[in-house]
Amino acid sequence: MFLAWRELRHAKLRYFxxxxIMVLIVWLVLFVSGLANGLANDNGAAINSSKATYYVLQKDSDNRLTRSNLTETQADKVTxxxxKTEATNLGVQMGTITPPTKDKKTDITYFATDLDSFMKPDITEGNMAKAKDEVVADISLKESGYELNDQVKDSATGQKFTITGFTxxxxxxxxxxxFTNWDGWDLVHQTNKGAEGAYTAVALHISEKTADKLSLGNLELATSxxxxxxxxxxxxxxxxxxxxxxxxFVIAAFVLAAFFYVITIQKINQFGILKAVGARTAYLGRSIVSQVILLSIVSLLIGNALTFGLAAILPASMPFALSPLLAIGCSVLFLIVTVLGSLLSLYRVAKIDALEAIGRAN
Structure with a gap:
């Protein structure tokens, strides 16, 4: 570590x-990771946040809620x-809403369920919907200008709903x-309860053992x-x-390996002299690895600080979600990649012949 630290102090600009470059790579990796996680959360947060462990769907629906339709009879056979507390019917329908006095359209998804079941959303503002013309909306709807107690109009049916709460x-x-109850679902859904397609699925909050015992007939069971x-x-x-x-990560490994290898080549004569005066290959190898680890740790600290600082000022509409656990995982993987990239330099140091290096130096 002594040799590594002395060299870092001597060649400040080079290692700066x-x-x-390492900070920029870390920043990019963490930002893309947060973006991927944010997009995943934005795409299926309603499934992730629900307590349902299984869903009973129409056969050949390819596990897609939007392709599944169950009759009331089929749903009753499952429940x-x-x-009673382990199952609830679920209706899912894509739609478009507008404010009553404006033409600005917003894409939404209706989730109809028993709002006193395990599928009910957690209210963060306002109250749970009770009447058939009341809904609980995801808080991201505020980005489109909607507020608590505002009315929304379904574009297909013209039905108006009042936002009583946000989740x-x-x-x-x-x-x-x-989120709406079944009376509200009847107002926007185009079929009657007794007809084909009354429900989308049956959501189940059950164990794997219970799931294996279900008799579903021509229906299929899918995990969340x-x-x-x-x-x-x-x-x-x-x-x-x-x-x-x-x-x-692959590019980072190659780029950093190339940088440290070039630096090692430039120091072959010095390494040869150190070997000639008794320095062991293991000592020189530890010096290189120490440099890599020290630079990586400093770069990771700065890169994480920049990423979380940027996340704090990003607009709410940006689907970005970087948890500390994900950041730690990416950081550990980056550290491993940089150490592996330095192995090429270690191999070159191990092959240095002291007499030959001293001869070139002269």
Whole structure:
């Protein structure tokens, strides 16, 4: 560590520039990771935040709520097999709303359920909807100018609803969710309860053991994770972003490996002299690794500070979510990548011949 620290102090500009590049890479990796996590949350927060562990869907719906339709009879056959508190019917329908006096349209998703069941949203502002013309909206709807007690009008049916409360982390397919009861569902849904397509699914809050005992007939059972993956565009969106993050780590490994290798090549003569006077390869290797770890830790601290500082000033409409756990995970992975990238330099140091290096120095 002594040799590593002396060299860092001696070549301040060189290592400052390398550190700056590492900070920028860390910043980019963390920002893209936060963006990927934010987009995932914005796409399926209503599924993630619910207590439902399983969903009963129409067969061949590919685990997509928007493709599933259940009759009242089918739903009753499922709910009769579990405890009353463990099952509730669910209606999901994409829609568009406008303020009563304006033409500005906002895409939303209706979630109809029993608002006293485990699927009810947690109210952060206002009160739970009770009447058929009342809804609880995700707080992201405020970004479109809606406030508590405002009226919204369904574009397809012209039905007006009053926002009685706001909830948090309840979005679906990048649109805010409006929770309504079944009387409100009848006002916007185009079929009657006894007809085909009365419900979208049956949400279940049960264990895996109970799920295995269900008799579903021509229906299918999907876990909440499978339903999340079934949201249109969810897997493709996350796959693209995760591939970007993976490539960023690979690029970081190659770039940093090249930088440290070039620096090592420039110091071959000095390493040869140190070997000639008795310095062991292990000591020189520890010096290089110490430099890499020290630069990485400083870069990670600065990069994390910049990322969380930027997140604090981002607009609420930006789907960005970087938890401390995710940041720590990315930081540890980055540290591992940089240390692995330094192995090329260690190999070069191990191959240095002291007499040959001294000869070149002369």
């Amino acid at each position: 520039l390398i550190g700056l 009769d097999q579990v405890e 948090k982390d309840n979005t679906f397919s990048h649109s805010p969710v409006l 994770k499978e339903v999340l993956q079934g949201i249109p565009g969810y897997s493709e969106e996350q796959g693209s972003l995760l591939m970007m993050i993976a490539f960023l």
